[in-house]
Amino acid sequence: MTDDLREQVRAAARRARVAANELVLATRERKDAALHEMAAALRTRAAEVLEANAKDVEAGRAAGLNQGLLDRLALNEARVEGVAAGLETVAGLADPVGEVLRGSILPNGLELRQVRVPMGVVGMVYEARPNVTVDAAGLALKSGNAALLRGSSTAEHSNAALVAILRDALEAAGLPADAVQLLPCHDRASVTHLITARGLVDLVIPRGGAGLINAVVQQATVPTIETGVGNVHVFVDASADLDMAERIVLNSKIRRPSVCNSAESLLVHAAVADEFVPRITEALLARDVVVHGDERFALDGRVVAATDEDWGTEYLSLDIAARVVDSLDEAVEHIAEHGSGHTEAIVTSDFNAARRFTARVDAAAVMVNASTGFTDGGEFGMGAEIGISTQKLHARGPMGLAELTSSKWVVWGDGQVRPTS
Structure with a gap:
């Protein structure tokens, strides 16, 4: 046979x-x-x-x-x-x-x-x-x-x-x-x-x-x-417009959670955590997203305590890992350790922060103030895509x-x- x-x-x-x-x-x-x-x-x-x-x-x-x-x-x-x-x-x-x-x-x-x-x-x-x-x-x-x-x-x-x-x-x-x-x-x-x-x-x-x-x-x-698989992050920087950040996080996660450009992890700068963490947690929970948070991410019984495994998981479901970081550098280091080289996003009003993030993050696509859902051949004007390459030889991205x-x-x-x- x-x-x-x-x-x-x-x-x-x-x-x-x-x-x-x-x-x-x-x-x-x-x-x-x-x-x-x-x-x-x-x-x-x-x-x-x-x-x-x-x-x-x-x-x-x-x-x-x-x-x-x-x-x-x-x-x-x-x-x-x-x-x-x-x-x-x-x-x-x-x-x-x-x-x-x-x-x-x-x-x-x-x-x-x-x-x-x-x-x-x-x-x-x-x-x-x-x-x-x-x-x-x-x-x-x-x-x-x-x-x-x-x-x-x-x-x-x-x-x-x-x-x-x-x-x-x-x-x-x-x-x-x-x-x-x-x-x-x-x-x-x-x-x-x-x-x-x-x-x-x-x-x-x-x-x-x-x-x-x-x-x-x-x-x-x-x-x-x-x-590659899409362990995709959204980083909300210290200078982020929080209304914009909420829109981007929600769209990146819930627009179609089963696809590879869906956000699987959320990183929030400590400078805006007191205001943004409760806000985005409520918004995610209201849309039936299970939040797997670290000890600084509103662990009030409704947020699941994140494990080491969560940081590297491509859920492809209504789940998201969430963590508070103290700096852009810490966010970049977290992405370097756990990311899959697919798509990463930053929400920021600081041009220098955006420039540092786009320069340092090693991924096929890096978004500044835009949903990760745009990493797609059709959205990039290719009509369609045959896949999203996460390697570095010949082809990378959609x-x-x-x-x-x-x-x-x-x-x-x-x-x-x-x-x-």
């Missing part, structure tokens, strides 16, 4: 390579037409998607999935419309393929150009988020890549319905259906076969919990971009079209040869 599954995955990768070789020659006009066709098909066949998704949600509830995962899994008409609109936004973006990154003419007359090119075959390994299926397919197509999608069994019916619709739309637009393929999801060995298909797969991107990401990064022989490309040097001459030594 394992050998059969390995060959199934590798056969899909070979088909993807054929499709990628065709996509590399596709004009922007053809790719954009396909994206619009995909968006229209999703709208027309939304009922199929929602029916399939209802099966997954029902099975997820029966299996005891927590509310955060169920929220990530669930689709409704608005969310289907959102991913369809995302495809249209991607169609409206500039095509990264062929962009000249730099160039020059050497003294010997050689003309150098470094240009963007597709990665080729991109594998995605992700958990219960069917919207990723559409986002990944759309971004891969526009950047000239073929996508091998390995979603979780939790979203089996949703992903199957979505991929069937996308493949039909690709064919209708005259592009290869194998530019988007869904891999088997019931055997974890399919992940292993994907991430070790070196030579057939050019890049793997894991997107999900820490366990999934670590397993892929540690076991892959295919080049991998690490998308990954859109440019991050799904590599580059090549194209050198034009008219007969130049190097002198023999």
